[in-house]
Amino acid sequence: MTARLFLIFLGFSCLSASVWNLISASAQVTHAQQILPKDAHSSTAGSAISLADVTRAAGIDFHLTCGSLEKHYIMETMCGGVAVFDYDNDGWMDIYFVNGSTLDDLRAGKCHTGKLYHNNHDGTYTDVTARSGLTHCGWGFGVAVGDYDNDGWDDLYVTYLNGGILYHNNYDGTFTDVTAKAGVGNTGNWGTSAAFGDYDNDGKLDLYVANYVALDLEHLPAFGEGPFCQYRGIPVSCGPRGLKGARDRLYHNNGDGTFTDVTEKLNIDPDSYYGLGVLWLDYDNDGCLDLYVANDSSPSLLYHNNCHGGFDEVGAQAGVAYSADGRPQAGMGIDSADYDHDGWPDIVKTNFSDDSNNLYHNDRDGTFTDMAGPAGFGPISIPYLGFGVKFADLDNDGWPDIFVANGHVNPQVDQHSFGVTYAERPFLFRNLEDGKFEEIGIRTGAALSRRYVGRGAAVGDFENRGAEDVLMTVLDGSPVLLRNRTANTNHWITIKTVGTQSNRDGFGARVRVKAGSLVHNAEVRANSSFESASDPRLHFGVGAAQTIDHITVRWPSGRVDEIGPESADQELIIKEGQRIISRLPKKPR
Amino acid sequence: MGISPALIGCLLLLSSLVGQSRATLVAFNHRAMLDDLHEEGGATSTEQANTESLQSARETLLHDLQAGRLDEAIELGQNSVVRWPRDAEIHHLLGLAYFKTQQHSLATTELQRAEGLDRTNANFPFDLALVYLDQGQYSPAASELEKATKLDRNNALAHVLLGRAYQNTNRTLDAIEQFREAIKLDPDVRLGHYDLGFAYASLGRNSEAISEYEKEIERHPENATVVYELGHLLLQTGDWKSALKFLEQATQLDRQNADAFYDLGKARMFLGDHTAAVPAFERSAELKPSDPSPHYQLARAFDRLGERDDSRREWQRFNDLSKAQPQRGGMASGQSQ
Numbered sequence: 001m002t003a004r005l006f007l008i009f010l011g012f013s014c015l016s017a018s019v020w021n022l023i024s025a026s027a028q029v030t031h032a033q034q035i036l037p038k039d040a041h042s043s044t045a046g047s048a049i050s051l052a053d054v055t056r057a058a059g060i061d062f063h064l065t066c067g068s069l070e071k072h073y074i075m076e077t078m079c080g081g082v083a084v085f086d087y088d089n090d091g092w093m094d095i096y097f098v099n100g101s102t103l104d105d106l107r108a109g110k111c112h113t114g115k116l117y118h119n120n121h122d123g124t125y126t127d128v129t130a131r132s133g134l135t136h137c138g139w140g141f142g143v144a145v146g147d148y149d150n151d152g153w154d155d156l157y158v159t160y161l162n163g164g165i166l167y168h169n170n171y172d173g174t175f176t177d178v179t180a181k182a183g184v185g186n187t188g189n190w191g192t193s194a195a196f197g198d199y200d201n202d203g204k205l206d207l208y209v210a211n212y213v214a215l216d217l218e219h220l221p222a223f224g225e226g227p228f229c230q231y232r233g234i235p236v237s238c239g240p241r242g243l244k245g246a247r248d249r250l251y252h253n254n255g256d257g258t259f260t261d262v263t264e265k266l267n268i269d270p271d272s273y274y275g276l277g278v279l280w281l282d283y284d285n286d287g288c289l290d291l292y293v294a295n296d297s298s299p300s301l302l303y304h305n306n307c308h309g310g311f312d313e314v315g316a317q318a319g320v321a322y323s324a325d326g327r328p329q330a331g332m333g334i335d336s337a338d339y340d341h342d343g344w345p346d347i348v349k350t351n352f353s354d355d356s357n358n359l360y361h362n363d364r365d366g367t368f369t370d371m372a373g374p375a376g377f378g379p380i381s382i383p384y385l386g387f388g389v390k391f392a393d394l395d396n397d398g399w400p401d402i403f404v405a406n407g408h409v410n411p412q413v414d415q416h417s418f419g420v421t422y423a424e425r426p427f428l429f430r431n432l433e434d435g436k437f438e439e440i441g442i443r444t445g446a447a448l449s450r451r452y453v454g455r456g457a458a459v460g461d462f463e464n465r466g467a468e469d470v471l472m473t474v475l476d477g478s479p480v481l482l483r484n485r486t487a488n489t490n491h492w493i494t495i496k497t498v499g500t501q502s503n504r505d506g507f508g509a510r511v512r513v514k515a516g517s518l519v520h521n522a523e524v525r526a527n528s529s530f531e532s533a534s535d536p537r538l539h540f541g542v543g544a545a546q547t548i549d550h551i552t553v554r555w556p557s558g559r560v561d562e563i564g565p566e567s568a569d570q571e572l573i574i575k576e577g578q579r580i581i582s583r584l585p586k587k588p589r
Numbered sequence: 590m591g592i593s594p595a596l597i598g599c600l601l602l603l604s605s606l607v608g609q610s611r612a613t614l615v616a617f618n619h620r621a622m623l624d625d626l627h628e629e630g631g632a633t634s635t636e637q638a639n640t641e642s643l644q645s646a647r648e649t650l651l652h653d654l655q656a657g658r659l660d661e662a663i664e665l666g667q668n669s670v671v672r673w674p675r676d677a678e679i680h681h682l683l684g685l686a687y688f689k690t691q692q693h694s695l696a697t698t699e700l701q702r703a704e705g706l707d708r709t710n711a712n713f714p715f716d717l718a719l720v721y722l723d724q725g726q727y728s729p730a731a732s733e734l735e736k737a738t739k740l741d742r743n744n745a746l747a748h749v750l751l752g753r754a755y756q757n758t759n760r761t762l763d764a765i766e767q768f769r770e771a772i773k774l775d776p777d778v779r780l781g782h783y784d785l786g787f788a789y790a791s792l793g794r795n796s797e798a799i800s801e802y803e804k805e806i807e808r809h810p811e812n813a814t815v816v817y818e819l820g821h822l823l824l825q826t827g828d829w830k831s832a833l834k835f836l837e838q839a840t841q842l843d844r845q846n847a848d849a850f851y852d853l854g855k856a857r858m859f860l861g862d863h864t865a866a867v868p869a870f871e872r873s874a875e876l877k878p879s880d881p882s883p884h885y886q887l888a889r890a891f892d893r894l895g896e897r898d899d900s901r902r903e904w905q906r907f908n909d910l911s912k913a914q915p916q917r918g919g920m921a922s923g924q925s926q
Contacts, residue, residue, distance in 0.1 A: 074919075228919045232759065239919050297921035316885075316904065317892060326885025326907060330920040352920045367892075369859075374827020379793030409920075420759075 080455025146196025159191025210275030350386025388457025396541030460535030
């Protein structure tokens with residue numbers, strides 16, 4: 001309920017009561033040095049998940065620029081969007097990295113453009129940025145993927161320090177900036193995460209853009225000056241507290257290449273909280289997409305879709321606005337999955353250091369309970385600052401694991417003995433199948449033993465071999481492509497949805513897979529985590545099951561397609577109303 | 590020596606804090622002091638006279654301190670340091686007199702002088718550390734306690750205090766090392782296991798923390814704070830039934846512990862007994878009227894009980910109190926802000 005204090009006992013020691021009380025009153029929850037619990041190395045049995053850093057070998061040479069290394073201003077700490085998507089419809093996941101800038105370069109008009117990498121189908125990538133047209137010059141943060149015009153080709157929306165850009169996919173490896181025509185410029189706003197989702201089930205993807213702080217570049221808050229420019233008593237960059245928040249925007253897709261800003265009409269983010277994470281999900285299984293927004297240093301918001309074109313904000317009542325004790329948190333990244341196979345989507349959220357990450361279990365009655373502590377997910381996260389977060393079944397055992405990108409925002413912490421470091425190792429939580437998780441990062445190989453200033457995180461089956469890989473962006477550094485080298489005989493099924501009456505991507509479709517003794521439920525989406533988009537294909541590990549007994553796809557349109565049985569270990573392309581239209585062979589692992 | 594010299598200052602302070610123990614402590618301490626002085630020995634006749642006079646001053650000063658005659662102690666101390674400016678113990682005792690009258694600056698000066706005159710006496714840095722701790726100056730306190738533990742490696746209490754100073758300066762791993770050392774020296778050192786458990790818990794090392802709390806409770810089963818901390822941690826880790834047991838015990842041992850009542854309510858909520866959770870949260874709210882958290886839980890409990898009016902009222906209180914909370918730092922951390 002309150003900060004955990006170092007409680008004391010009167011009369012126990014030689015110290016005067018006042019001494020003890022002072023010790024008690026000032027003691028704060030302290031932070032772990034970036035070391036592991038002592039037993040972390042000892043319980044190595046059981047983990048088969050193996051991840052290897054293949055970034056360099058893959059030919060990815062992107063460098064994320066995000067302000068000064070000293071991080072004098074808050075916008076220098078929040079870059080790192082990445083999109084995993086198939087821009088050329090060749091069936092292989094490509095990568096787009098959003099780039100930031102520096103204050104001087106921004107003012108001078110010097111560009112640090114993002115980079116688009118084409119998947120060469122052999123584990124390597126080619127930088128195709130130059131011809132792609134993805135060359136907007138600005139200070140970028142997040143990226144959303146979605147086929148907003150239902151032409152069968154995924155488009156991109158990129159958020160910047162000043163507005164956003166909608167890139168239309170031209171089907172030839174190039175993109176065109178259609179922002180002005182579409183009316184999604186988010187003008188004057190610093191956008192962070194964004195996400196496409198069809199909230200009114202009209203078959204067209206709408207767009208939500210989280211906005212963070214209303215920042216005036218000509219009057220930036222002075223580093224370290226003021227009560228909101230301190231961390232543990234040392235000067236750091238200011239904010240977001242003390243700075244004016246920027247109101248998020250919700251754009252309704254008109255179906256003609258334009259959008260209408262319905263923010264005010266639908267009473268979205270009326271208090272202009274500091275928006276960071278965005279997630280469309282149908283948490284109450286009523287067939288209408290709800291929306292969860294992680295806000296920094298203010299309550300997170302859960303918009304319940306009333307299925308009549310509007311929302312009711314129910315975050316507090318649902319138990320996902322605050323910490324388990326009703327305290328505001330600094331929410332960063334969010335994702336959703338049914339981690340315990342009860343048929344209802346749960347939510348994971350990362351937070352600032354000194355705080356536990358959240359694992360909100362869906363109580364199936366419109367409310368959630370934060371199970372981070374009991375699940376073994378929360379305590380270890382307390383000294384770490386989490387950003388990107390993704391559920392992914394990395395060992396195909398049928399139970400979603402969780403990857404967390406960690407990294408502090410204040411490099412100044414390295415100059416003090418706080419027990420907190422700027423760079424932090426990422427987490428990988430293995431699902432123990434009983435509602436609990438075990439953090440096994442360092443046991444998966446050297447890559448997750450290293451420290452990074454992690455930001456965005458996305459997952460995808462980059463090599464179409466039935467294994468989910470992980471991609472993490474690193475502030476002021478190179479990204480880390482983690483190839484899944486897990487060696488086991490577990491089986492899997494991948495499903496790509498193609499909407500007809502529903503939106504073409506099938507975002508929001510609920511897919512139920514029965515294989516063996518497990519029933520899996522998942523929603524189709526691309527955008528979640530922190531400023532990032534992942535492989536939109538649903539990947540289900542099915543353990544020992546070689547046959548998928550049954551697949552049910554409930555489309556946003558309300559149509560239901562029943563499929564199966566099918567063999568495991570293949571990718572199915574399921575088209576609304578036509579069921580399976582393609583079965584794709586996979587490369588051997 | 591008859592008693593660890595590092596405890597002299599402590600015992601003096603305890604004598605004023607723990608009324609029922611005063612006589613014993615005074616006698617014990619006095620004897621220890623005399624033992625210390627007798628061990629010095631070897632003076633010439635002139636020196637002997639001076640030493641006797643010095644001894645007398647020391648004893649009188651000590652008596653005054655123990656009897657709470659602080660003004661007299663300070664006056665005598667001030668005169669004595671003029672007469673014996675090179676005597677470390679006189680400066681030490683005067684420093685303690687200042688400390689007991691909350692004159693921290695003067696206490697610091699005298700104790701620093703004592704330390705400067707005799708760098709072999711572990712008492713001086715130890716007691717100087719107490720002065721720093723009393724002012725919340727944990728870094729200099731840690732520095733002094735490091736000296737004290739180097740001079741007297743066997744003082745378990747000094748290791749505990751050093752651990753606490755480290756904990757308060759965000760050096761949790763160093764703190765753990767000190768707590769472990771203290772326990773190694775004295776397995777029954779007061780709060781050693783508790784402190785170690787608390788440090789573990791702050792690192793999220795819950796199983797180790799629970800083990801240490803259990804050890805502390807074995808030694809001091811009626812200690813309400815340790816019982817509460819164990820219940821709290823069990824609650825955090827999802828062992829709700831065990832948590833309930835300890836939290837019920839904690840609230841019986843200390844009816845004023847708002848956190849214990851709060852956690853008791855949460856344990857009952859987790860176990861599905863929302864009705865029983867309500868009075869626990871209400872008691873917590875009563876004890877901590879400015880804390881929004883109990884109202885958050887009450888609102889959720891009433892929601893689950895279908896008590897809409899009560900729920901609305903609690904949500905409103907929660908919102909009002911949340912808005913009134915002071916904010917510190919640029920980013921929220923889910924803790925009291």
